[in-house]
Amino acid sequence: MQKRSTLGRGLASLIPEARALDVDSPRAALASGAVVQIPIDEVTANPMQPRRHFEEAPLQELCASIREQGVIQPILLRPVDGGYQIVAGERRFRAACQAGLRTVPAIIRRMDQAEALEIALIENLQREDLNPVEEAEAYRALMEQFDYTQEELSRRVGKDRSTISNMLRLLKLPDEILDGLARGVVSMGHGRALLGLQDHDLMREVFTKVVADGLSVRATEELVRKTTNGARSRARTPELDTPMVDLQDRLARHLGTRVLMRPRARGEGGKIVVEYYNQGDLDRLIERIEGPVF
Secondary structure, three states, rough: OOOOOOOOOHHHOOOOEEEOOOOOOHHHHHHOEEEEEHHHHHOOOOOOOOOOOOHHHHHHHHHHHHHHHOOOOOOEEEOOOOOOEEEEEEEEHHHHHHHOOEEEEEEEEEOHHHHHHHHHHHHHHHHHHHHHHHHHHHHHHHHHHOOOOOHHHHEEEEEEEEHHHHHHHHHHHHHHHHHHHHHOOOHHHHHHHHHHHOOOHHHHHHHHHHHHHHOHHHHHHHHHHHHHHHHHHHHOOOOOOOOHHHHHHHHHHHHOOOOOEEOOOOOOOHHHHEOOHHHHHHHHHHHHHHHHOO
């Protein structure tokens, strides 16, 4: 079976290759796709940049390299009122500023905010520069601000819908755990395991033990299972039997999102909880529910 190419054709399909020449006029560069030297004080960062954390040591190494060799790879800018906004290459720009450069080589391209965010996200994903929280927040920003469904986002960035769904679920973790995930204190596997607790207080309690004891993902999953069973016993909430678990899984596959079956502690009946992430995702679910079941 042919391996899926992550992110489709990548940045090469989004950013035409710059011509091998350097010009002085930004207007000429915009028309020709050539590289142009832009004054650093005319460049501003993109407030929607997916990457939030820039490690200081690698940044200083890049700064030293730029002092010796200059900025070898141009950054990508888009024209905005009063100057230019970074689309891709903020780390190079920061290092160039620290190196004392007055200009930075750039490719200038007109694009709207949605396209700029997509390209910034794809560049960081291809470089594996984003931590899991930054990646999840970037997906959420694309969905909320530009009304993408998970399916549309999957096609745009070349990621499986299930991967995007799992990343978005991480944002349900408490802020303390998200901070630990962003800093690498725990892994994405730890985060997914902690989501099984649902209650934020229990998540924090288990997270503290995971960090203190240096638990592996598997050990964390076992601890979550024991904690969940204990909480269910205290609340006298019945566990799902096998047919209900199968039905829950079938509903999740059919609807393309997370589904939770919650039986009542006493008597018959219960609740079905269906997750959605924005208005577009809700509309998609409604269409799926109104269609033929299974």
